[in-house]
Amino acid sequence: MVVESVFSSGALSSNPALCVQGLTVHYGALVALSDVSWSVSPGEILGIIGPNGAGKSSCFEAVTALVARTGTISLNGRDVSDVPAYDLCALGMKRAFQQNAFFDELTVLDNLLVVLGDIARPGLFSSIFNPIAAFKRRQLASIRAATILKQFGVHEQYHPLSPKDIPYGVQRMLSIALAFGSGAKVLLLDEPAAGLGGEDMEILKQILQRLKHEGVALVVIEHHMDLIMSVADRICVLNFGKQLAYGAPQAIQADSRVREAYLGTSS
């Protein structure tokens, strides 16, 4: 048995925000994920790493109920294994995807107002019968949306633009802001650093650390080793759909099985 039991090693958090146990995903005959278990507590960052095709995104697909899977998933102590994807969001589990997806015909600010939904929308009745109140509500929502965007490094000059017209690095931050929306207890980020340069990488790092300090439980799939090793509290390493290792970043970096999986050599 290659995988050390995460239960016996005491590595599973005692009071997790999100806990997955025995997660298994099949795509037809292909076993994309096999018996994977990890957890993350409020104010923690769990990194998920592994070579291409290791099953990292499938892990998120499974956790967010977007593919058929077996295993159990609990959110703040509640078994949500049978809860559909749209209800998981209402329970505080949010996710940003590997590819950016925006409403390009709307401004950056309006993209977030759409996500904020009821908070921003005055409603037909109030728009017709109380337009001033509706206008004020919309104004307050815009101020709130602008504040959230700035917290994610999307500065004011980008708010009136279409997302397609802002720099790629800012688009990645916008993706995270849209996923987070009005708040999240658990935030799943799929390769947030993909394609980012030095300065954007530093901004991303600060965003992750801020969310962590605010008590959000973060699960981050990442290929960028310097980033994930510097911010994560624990790392789960996947290889060919199996959990190869699970532990503190230092232990993972020293693990010869991990080096072999990445480099084909344990030296």
Ligand SMILES: Nc1ncnc2c1ncn2[C@@H]1O[C@H](COP(=O)(O)OP(=O)(O)OP(=O)(O)O)[C@@H](O)[C@H]1O
């Ligand atoms: N919808 C699907 N149908 C069939 N096979 C799939 C599907 N999605 C993923 N796979 C396969 O499942 C395996 C795991 O894929 P997955 O995308 O989860 O890996 P990954 O670790 O996220 O890879 P990457 O780092 O390249 O994004 C791969 O062999 C992939 O080809």
